[in-house]
Amino acid sequence: MSEPRSLPLLGGPPPERSDAARNREALLRAATDLVDHCGVEAVTMDAVAAKAGVGKGTVYRRFESREGLMAALLNHSETAWQAAVLSGPPPLGPGAPPMERLLAFGHSRIETNLKHADLITAAGHSGARAYAAMSFAAMHVRYLLTRLGVRGDVPILATSLLAPLEIAILHQQTHIEQIPVDRIQRGWAELVRRVVAAEPSAVMAP
Amino acid sequence: MSEPRSLPLLGGPPPERSDAARNREALLRAATDLVDHCGVEAVTMDAVAAKAGVGKGTVYRRFESREGLMAALLNHSETAWQAAVLSGPPPLGPGAPPMERLLAFGHSRIETNLKHADLITAAGHSGARAYAAMSFAAMHVRYLLTRLGVRGDVPILATSLLAPLEIAILHQQTHIEQIPVDRIQRGWAELVRRVVAAEPSAVMAP
Missing domain, CATH: 1.10.357 (Tetracycline Repressor; domain 2)
Known part of the structure; x- marks a missing residue:
């Protein structure tokens, strides 16, 4: 059975375990906060990790770059x-x-x-x-x-x-x-x- | 006295001696011919030099790249x-x-x-x-x-x-x-x- 996707954007991510999905969501929320308050330039992998309270390695594992x-x-x-x-x-x-x-x-x-x-x-x-x-x-x-x-x-x-x-x-x-x-x-x-x-x-x- | 320019494209070239201008014109004509008949991909510095009957060095001196x-x-x-x-x-x-x-x-x-x-x-x-x-x-x-x-x-x-x-x-x-x-x-x-x-x-x- 194929996984239904509501919107065909960027081909969609592969299915994630729910804790991984929550983790990803938290990182995106932290990054969005940083963008909204400090601008795109200020958003580094380090800053997102610090804001979300996780290690930098977690951010790289999720988003690669x-x-x-x-x-x-x-x-x-x-x-x-x-x-x-x-x-x-x-x-x-x-x-x-x-x-x-x-x-x-x-x-x-x-x-x-x-x-x-x-x-x-x-x-x-x-x-x-x-x-x-x-x-x-x-x-x-x-x-x-x-x-x-x-x-x-x-x-x-x-x-x-x-x-x-x-x-x-x-x-x-x-x-x-x-x-x-x-x-x-x-x-x-x-x-x-x-x-x-x-x-x-x-x-x-x- | 500033040099009047008819159209503000690309900042305009520096003033050229008339033989240099004729030379440039001939190279552009040769390149235009190549583009029209063979497409942009086919236009190399070598091809333009051969078509215009000049050395490759002349094309590089005129256009750098x-x-x-x-x-x-x-x-x-x-x-x-x-x-x-x-x-x-x-x-x-x-x-x-x-x-x-x-x-x-x-x-x-x-x-x-x-x-x-x-x-x-x-x-x-x-x-x-x-x-x-x-x-x-x-x-x-x-x-x-x-x-x-x-x-x-x-x-x-x-x-x-x-x-x-x-x-x-x-x-x-x-x-x-x-x-x-x-x-x-x-x-x-x-x-x-x-x-x-x-x-x-x-x-x-x-």
Whole structure:
């Protein structure tokens, strides 16, 4: 019998004994605390071990390297965010009208991606994660656009709405152009309202 | 007196003597031919030297490394594309109505970026170039949106229209999702028509 997994992120960890799982959870909680209070740069294997009250060897056995720890943190946070979209309270989760859900999705995704930017850098090879996360977001946005009655090429429109939420774009807006995050969030909401409101009278090839 | 530069790409090369400039031009032409006919992978310093009928040392003196050559090719091609936007024939260049120019811009940018994707990888550290190219495109799209009478946050809308043209997005669509280029181009045109056609009745914070 195969082990069912709720979310296809990073291929999922192998099954763990429950004490090992608790151990892992405690280490991730300690690392998350450190990230939240001191920033990604401050999170070393030593610091996580000290914070969790275990030996450094335990941290290395669990995550192999600092990059591995960062990838696990990213996975942990992304999974929590996806769970909030799938089954958390509205308007991000189910229960709100589709337009409210879509606006809540963008608002929350901008925050999450900015939070994840440093983790992704620290995790190194992030290609697989980026694509898994993008597939989830694409499916969700396609679903909401269809619920909103949008005609036309919904998969391409969904990609177009997701592209401005990519970390590279957000990073340039916040760090280089110094645009406040709430202005970026309002701008995305404006984009969505325009895309959903308009049904082009004719779609001609350029 | 400072040396005026027409386009702020890669900081520009230092002033060259005219025979050196001709020499450089011939090498870039040879390299461009090789890229067009054999692909980026096939372009070695040896191949470029043989094609241009010069010694390998000359190619190294001009470009230092294969990465340097690739960066020069990229700069060369990007400059030609920017010149076509600024002063080439309509509808990409001036003279066409702003909507036609905007659609021609996207259509052409998708082609150019896909052509540049391999060069950017081969050129290594591409951050500076990517940002310079993005500034040019952002200015151009803002200008056209303003000409089209679009109200609202034009800089953010311009970034939103440019984001789906980023190489990472196009690469995923063409290489992973196997979407044909002309469908991506039609999808961008649809996005633009929706954004321009709709004036949101009220821009509320989400």
